[in-house]
Structure formats: C-alpha cells, structure tokens
Amino acid sequence: MAVTPMLEQYLSIKKDNPGAILFFRLGDFYEMFNDDALIGSKELELTLTSRDAGKDNRVPMCGVPYHAASSYIGRLVEKGYKVAICEQVEDPREAKGLVKREVVRVVTPGTFAEGSAFEGQNGYIACIYVGKEAYGFAFADISTGEFFTTQIEGANCAGILADELYRITPLEIITAPRQTAWLKESGIFDRLPGIYRDETAERFFQYDNARNELLEQFGVVSLEGFGCSEWPLAITASGALLSYLRETQKHAIPQILKLSSYQTSKYMYLDSSTRRNLELTRTLREGDYQGSLLWVLDATVTPMGRRLIRKWVEQPLINQAEICKRHAAVEALATDNQARGDLRMALDGVYDLERLAGRIAAASANARDLNALQLTLSRLPSVISILG
Structure with missing residues (x-):
C-alpha cells in the first residue's frame, strides 16, 4: 500500500523499535499512529482522530503536546509500556524535503527518571x-x-x-x-x-x-x-x-x-515471607506504607534521608562494629536537643540533591532544578557548622 512520505518515515522508525509506543515529533506535538494510537487513546484518555495516509487511506492518530509529554510518558511506563521518543533532529527551515527524525531515547519503567512518584524511595x-x-x-x-x-x-x-x-x-x-x-x-x-x-x-x-x-x-x-x-x-x-x-x-x-x-x-538474611510478616515497609493485609515499621521510624526531612532509612530497615547490619557506629551517631543527636533541632531546621526545605545532580550530569536539568540546587547548597554551611 502506497503511503505518504511522512508516514513512510514513521513506519521505518517504528520497524526499528518493535514493542515500543513511538512518540513521533510533528511540530509542537508527539503523535501516535495505528495500533500505538489505539493504545494511547485508551490508556491516556486522548481523542482518537485519523490522518491521511495516501490513496484515500486514513490511519488512526492521537497526540500530546511536547511540553507536557513527560507526564503522559510517565503514565504509560507506569502501566508497563515502553516508549520510544522520536525527535526532529534538524531545523525544519533548513531541511531539504522531509525533516530528518530519529529516536533519541527509549523510556522503560526502570529508566523513567523524571517522575516524582518515587520521591523518598529508589526506582531500580x-x-x-x-x-x-x-x-x-x-x-x-x-x-x-x-x-x-x-x-x-x-x-x-x-x-x-x-x-x-x-x-x-x-x-x-x-x-x-x-x-x-x-x-x-x-x-x-x-x-x-x-x-x-x-x-x-x-x-x-x-x-x-x-x-x-x-x-x-x-x-x-x-x-x-x-x-x-x-x-x-x-x-x-x-x-x-x-x-x-x-x-x-x-x-x-x-x-x-x-x-x-x-x-x-x-547483612541479616530475611526471606520475603519474614519481611511481609514483620511489615517492614508495607502492611501485611493491605500492602500500605502507613502502619509499617518504616512509617513509624521515618521522621526524616529530606528525600535522601528517607531513602537511606528505608535501606537500613530493609537490609539490617550484623557486623557489631558497624552497628555500634550507627548507635553512636543516633546517641549523639538523641542526647543533644539543640543540635538535633537546629539540624532539622537547616535540612528542612532541602531538595533531592542526588536526583538534582543526576539530572544535571545527564544534561536534562531545567531552570527549576538549578534553582533548587542553589537553595540546597545554600543550606550546607549551616549543616556543616552544626555537625562540627
């Protein structure tokens, strides 16, 4: 079946990315076609339309604005889909004929780093x-x-x-x-x-x-x-x-x-049955965080602290020397109300430094991230002073 040059380009790129929903950049939108459009329309509650495919043929189509794509991609990967992001890699004004496009990233449930659904815990x-x-x-x-x-x-x-x-x-x-x-x-x-x-x-x-x-x-x-x-x-x-x-x-x-x-x-060996029965990070009956041991213990004020205490609860030490080091650190703050209070105030409002650094290293940070980094770094002198 003869198709338009644009759709021919789409089909060629789609063939190289089997199993992925292709977000195909067209101007200010990412468009999905054929079966991808049917899935996108259903899972993202988008209006399903159609596009001319040549020779009086039309194909299903739906799309999302490029500036809001991250939230839509997040919804798809949370449902277990893989998304291939296809960008225009040359200026349309300078293109001779069809604008060149290529996949610049494939997003999977384990590689979607932009979402905030896992703040305070890891997404491995x-x-x-x-x-x-x-x-x-x-x-x-x-x-x-x-x-x-x-x-x-x-x-x-x-x-x-x-x-x-x-x-x-x-x-x-x-x-x-x-x-x-x-x-x-x-x-x-x-x-x-x-x-x-x-x-x-x-x-x-x-x-x-x-x-x-x-x-x-x-x-x-x-x-x-x-x-x-x-x-x-x-x-x-x-x-x-x-x-x-x-x-x-x-x-x-x-x-x-x-x-x-x-x-x-x-580390202490705890099989999955023991972890469930102890309700370390989620309750036995409902699987909820609230009511678990971690929910009781976690009084941290930063995302980094929340991830760290989760690791400690999930992977208990058995080395006496390492256990004593932790006890000494806890005792130092537990017996010094002034230092503990000052430290909590200094850390309150600190952003997720690990993830900010990750986005900066990956060249995906925006102005909001850089402002959050500046605000976080401005708190560090106070933290260092309190800890001595």
Missing part, C-alpha cells in the same frame, strides 16, 4: 545473569546514580536471589534472551508477578564485553577497586545492565560514577 532497574549454581545480580537507579552488584552462590542461591528481588522491588528486570525462559520456570519471579521484564542483546552478556563496558564507564584498567574482580557473573550482569542503559538512553550515563559491590552474607 535490575539485571540477572545465570551461572552454574550461582547468579550475577546488578541493579541501578539512574535518577540517583546508585549502582550495586553482587554474586550469589550456594545451594540456596535461587531463594536468596528471589528474596533480594523482593527486597529492592525493581521497576524492571533485564535478562539474557536464552536465560529468560529458565528464570521464569524457576519461580524466581513468582513473588513479584507484576514487574516489567525485558530482554537485551546476548552480546551484552558476553563477559569481555561486559567487563570492557564497566572499565570504560569508570575510566579504569581494573575492577579490583570495586570489590567484584573475582565475581565474573556479577561483572557480566553489571556490564550488561550498563549496556542496556546506554542503548535505551542513546548516550553515556554520566551520573553513574561508581559500582558498589556487596555480599548478602554481610
């Missing part, structure tokens, strides 16, 4: 790589730049991995295509049935490729300083995750500055 994207009676596990929050990895071994490694997944509750899980079916059949995902899962290229899971990806990201010649040089499965999962992030974001990930390795054996 995770990656799993299967070995012989062992797993490599990596997860990152691209909005804060946090990046973690571990290698889980032993007879109960599958159970421990499932419990780690339940602990961090990622928004998205990435796997190697040839391992996806096995992982699904193993029951590892059973405790998180609604989590968005995706596959990425097998080449990303080749050890040498994954290791080189990490070396390039951190500008080093060895991974020894990251504590994972003897964990080949962890390196593979970490490198594959980083490759996936670069592929979807279409650029480097400058906000990720380090890789934090950890061992599950260094």
Whole structure:
C-alpha cells in the first residue's frame, strides 16, 4: 500500500523499535499512529482522530503536546509500556524535503527518571545473569546514580536471589534472551508477578564485553577497586545492565560514577515471607506504607534521608562494629536537643540533591532544578557548622 512520505518515515522508525509506543515529533506535538494510537487513546484518555495516509487511506492518530509529554510518558511506563521518543533532529527551515527524525531515547519503567512518584524511595532497574549454581545480580537507579552488584552462590542461591528481588522491588528486570525462559520456570519471579521484564542483546552478556563496558564507564584498567574482580557473573550482569542503559538512553550515563559491590552474607538474611510478616515497609493485609515499621521510624526531612532509612530497615547490619557506629551517631543527636533541632531546621526545605545532580550530569536539568540546587547548597554551611 502506497503511503505518504511522512508516514513512510514513521513506519521505518517504528520497524526499528518493535514493542515500543513511538512518540513521533510533528511540530509542537508527539503523535501516535495505528495500533500505538489505539493504545494511547485508551490508556491516556486522548481523542482518537485519523490522518491521511495516501490513496484515500486514513490511519488512526492521537497526540500530546511536547511540553507536557513527560507526564503522559510517565503514565504509560507506569502501566508497563515502553516508549520510544522520536525527535526532529534538524531545523525544519533548513531541511531539504522531509525533516530528518530519529529516536533519541527509549523510556522503560526502570529508566523513567523524571517522575516524582518515587520521591523518598529508589526506582531500580535490575539485571540477572545465570551461572552454574550461582547468579550475577546488578541493579541501578539512574535518577540517583546508585549502582550495586553482587554474586550469589550456594545451594540456596535461587531463594536468596528471589528474596533480594523482593527486597529492592525493581521497576524492571533485564535478562539474557536464552536465560529468560529458565528464570521464569524457576519461580524466581513468582513473588513479584507484576514487574516489567525485558530482554537485551546476548552480546551484552558476553563477559569481555561486559567487563570492557564497566572499565570504560569508570575510566579504569581494573575492577579490583570495586570489590567484584573475582565475581565474573556479577561483572557480566553489571556490564550488561550498563549496556542496556546506554542503548535505551542513546548516550553515556554520566551520573553513574561508581559500582558498589556487596555480599548478602554481610547483612541479616530475611526471606520475603519474614519481611511481609514483620511489615517492614508495607502492611501485611493491605500492602500500605502507613502502619509499617518504616512509617513509624521515618521522621526524616529530606528525600535522601528517607531513602537511606528505608535501606537500613530493609537490609539490617550484623557486623557489631558497624552497628555500634550507627548507635553512636543516633546517641549523639538523641542526647543533644539543640543540635538535633537546629539540624532539622537547616535540612528542612532541602531538595533531592542526588536526583538534582543526576539530572544535571545527564544534561536534562531545567531552570527549576538549578534553582533548587542553589537553595540546597545554600543550606550546607549551616549543616556543616552544626555537625562540627
């Protein structure tokens, strides 16, 4: 069927991005066509229209204003959709014929960093790589730049991995295509049935490729300083995750500055059933935050503090020396009412510095972000003075 040049361009770009809803930039709008338009109209409650496709044919169409696209994209990814953002990459006034367009970013549930729905908690994207009676596990929050990895071994490694997944509750899980079916059949995902899962290229899971990806990201010649040089499965999962992030974001990930390795054996082991029964972060019956242990304990005044105390509750220490350090810090503030009150006042109104820094590093910050950064930095001298 003959189509217009613009629709031919759309179909070509759509073919290269299967499985994603294509936001196709036309002037001041992002338009969706064909099946994407039907989905967008239903999920976003948009008016469904049609557009001339040539030879007396018309195709379904709906659209959103470009300046409001972020909220619409957020609604789609929260429903489990992938969105490919296609921009005009040349000035229409200088274009000879059809304006050149290309996908500049693919947004998935685990890579949508603009939303505020997860303020005070992390929005992780995770990656799993299967070995012989062992797993490599990596997860990152691209909005804060946090990046973690571990290698889980032993007879109960599958159970421990499932419990780690339940602990961090990622928004998205990435796997190697040839391992996806096995992982699904193993029951590892059973405790998180609604989590968005995706596959990425097998080449990303080749050890040498994954290791080189990490070396390039951190500008080093060895991974020894990251504590994972003897964990080949962890390196593979970490490198594959980083490759996936670069592929979807279409650029480097400058906000990720380090890789934090950890061992599950260094923390108190709490399986998912125990976590549910203890109601650490959500209630047993309704799954609500209010009424949980974290709800009782969390009197923090900054988003960074809320995320930190959540980590502490979800991953209790077992090392006595580390526990004593925390106790000493709590005691110092608990016994000094003046310092505690002054510190809370100084921190009140502080914005999410980690996410502000992440947006600035990713070159996606706006004037509001820069103003928030200035206001936050202006509070730091008082905080430093109070802490001595």
